[in-house]
Amino acid sequence: MDHITYQFEYAERIPVAFIGAGGHSYRNVYPSFQYAPVDLRAVCDLDGERAAEYARLFGAPRSYTDHRELLERERPAAVFVVTSYAEDGRVQATDLALDCLRAGAHVWMEKPTAASVAEIRQLQRESAAAGRFVMTGLKKIFTPAMERTKEIISAPEFGEVSSVSVRYPQSLPAFEERHDLRAMRGFLDHIYHPGAVLHHLMGDVCGFGYQWEPVSGASTASLRFASGAVGTLHLAAGSAGTSPLERVEVVGQDANVVVDNSVRLTYYRRGARLGYGRSPSYVVNEEHAPLHWEPEFSLGQLYNKNLFYLGYVPELLHFCDSVLAGTPPTRGTLEDSLAVMRLFEAYRTVPAGTFVDLPLNPSPPNENGAA
Ligand SMILES: NC(=O)c1ccc[n+]([C@@H]2O[C@H](COP(=O)([O-])OP(=O)(O)OC[C@H]3O[C@@H](n4cnc5c(N)ncnc54)[C@H](O)[C@@H]3O)[C@@H](O)[C@H]2O)c1
Structure with missing residues (x-):
């Protein structure tokens, strides 16, 4: 990668949605969209006000508080998931990624992908069944x-x-x-x-x-x-x-x-x-x-x-290239996780x-x- 295209310069942009309007995504993930071939259609967060603010700030026309409603209405080609941890320590994004796969969307998610080998195995099975891939942002x-x-x-x-x-x-x-x-x-x-x-x-x-x-x-x-x-x-x-x-x-x-x-x-x-x-x-x-x-x-x-x-930005571009080409990512794969x-x-x-x-x-x- 030796030349960066700005988002508005891309001829083809992937219709995407975003689940999570928290701290890390504000600082590092939404801003990276400036350099990626994405068309952000909707933002979802349990906190509706924050979802609406992020949608306004990062250019999405709609916001939601229920990711299932988002998936149903928007039918995004890909979803970015940047959430946190449940009370019991499990990773919220694991189940959200499964819901996205079942709705026919490719998934880019922040690490951690899951909290166990068994959960990764489940993601692998469902990813294969849906014919959609899951990539984790292993930035390092x-x-x-x-x-x-x-x-x-x-x-x-x-x-x-x-x-x-x-x-x-x-x-x-x-x-x-x-x-x-x-x-x-x-x-x-x-x-x-x-x-x-x-x-x-x-x-x-x-x-x-x-x-x-x-x-x-x-x-x-x-x-x-x-x-x-x-x-x-x-x-x-x-x-x-x-x-x-x-x-x-x-x-x-x-x-x-x-x-x-x-x-x-x-x-x-x-x-x-x-x-x-x-x-x-x-x-x-x-x-x-x-x-x-x-x-x-x-x-x-x-x-x-x-x-x-x-x-x-490089990890997001790898994901977007994969979606546009229809070929699975080679880094940040479920095998890596x-x-x-x-x-x-x-x-x-x-x-x-x-x-x-x-x-x-x-x-x-x-x-x-x-x-
Ligand atoms: N790679 C990195 O450099 C890096 C750095 C920091 C954090 N992270 C990762 O980013 C993730 C987020 O961290 P953070 O500090 O921004 O967390 P955060 O708590 O600030 O944000 C998480 C957001 O997800 C929302 N959320 C949770 N469940 C939801 C659901 N079902 N539907 C919609 N929204 C939901 C919460 O309301 C919250 O706004 C974590 O997985 C963390 O490990 C990665």
């Missing part, structure tokens, strides 16, 4: 830095990927509390971010174990991937609020790549020879030198907007200090997400 795998990282590690000169480390601040509750989805809400909300990155870059996890620290709830997981590579997931609860949240490093063969703070990308390329004890300079030839990218943050350019460098849910259930049910094969078999008894 749509950032320009992560897109390039995937290209770099897939190129032959990077060599076989050997290991990965992902750092992300997130607290894991005590083991005794993890059966309760309400206690797991923060963890569920966030595991989708590092979990999506791991799955996108490395594929399926086949072995999993972790250590846990009780004061902050921090943890360090040790991972083995089906590819044969190994990795760590450092959930760095206890970090300062001013700290960059994330760091991702992938190591190949004589090459590695680092993404710092989502936007700083450095590729340490193979081939430099710095003989020990005899090399007078670290300034290697250009052909072996590291490559480094970061935004300039001065110009009023699209790439300087968080809507772009955090992946929001399934991989994250398997990790989530492993954290929920495996005690610290043990190492298990994934996927867990049989799946945990509370996989329907009931508290």
Whole structure:
């Protein structure tokens, strides 16, 4: 994607509806529509005044408080769902997505897609039955830095990927509390971010174990991937609020790549020879030198907007391209969500200090997400 079309410039726009008029959608999702081929026909929220305000502000002619009425009357080709959590900790968007599928609409939804493997399985079944797809906004795998990282590690000169480390601040509750989805809400909300990155870059996890620290709830997981590579997931609860949240490093063969703070990308390329004890300079030839990218943050350019460098517009465009082409998305798929849910259930049910094969078999008894 190297050229962005403004919404009003598109010759063909998808008739869409939006369920949810909350904080995140106001800041990041509705504004991304400025750059997507959508025609927003209606907004729905349980809070009718907010639904009407959002409709007015973001250009939809109608608003609703009942999503079923919206689906019935508007018959949208696609629905965007950005809602929250039920009292019992379940994800509201899961059931809403099922209703949209049954009404014949494609679905784009915010993470979390669901709270269990079983719910993802149900979405997969109903998506296949309806012939409509469900995509989750896994923004981390749509950032320009992560897109390039995937290209770099897939190129032959990077060599076989050997290991990965992902750092992300997130607290894991005590083991005794993890059966309760309400206690797991923060963890569920966030595991989708590092979990999506791991799955996108490395594929399926086949072995999993972790250590846990009780004061902050921090943890360090040790991972083995089906590819044969190994990795760590450092959930760095206890970090300062001013700290960059994330760091991702992938190591190949004589090459590695680092993404710092989502936007700083450095590729340490193979081939430099710095003989020990005899090399007078670290300034290697250009052909072996590291490559480094970061935004300039001065110009009023699209790439300087968080809507772009955090992946929001790119993820919406991937969905819209899929709808217009009639081909399922390849990123943010239910398969991707399934991989994250398997990790989530492993954290929920495996005690610290043990190492298990994934996927867990049989799946945990509370996989329907009931508290
Ligand atoms: N990817 C990201 O960067 C990111 C960041 C923040 C939040 N999120 C996700 O976005 C979602 C929303 O978060 P938020 O903080 O904006 O929540 P919020 O509580 O501010 O908004 C949710 C809205 O959904 C509405 N809603 C709930 N059930 C509904 C229904 N059946 N019909 C119509 N409207 C309904 C609520 O009334 C509320 O207005 C969450 O899933 C969260 O994980 C993602």
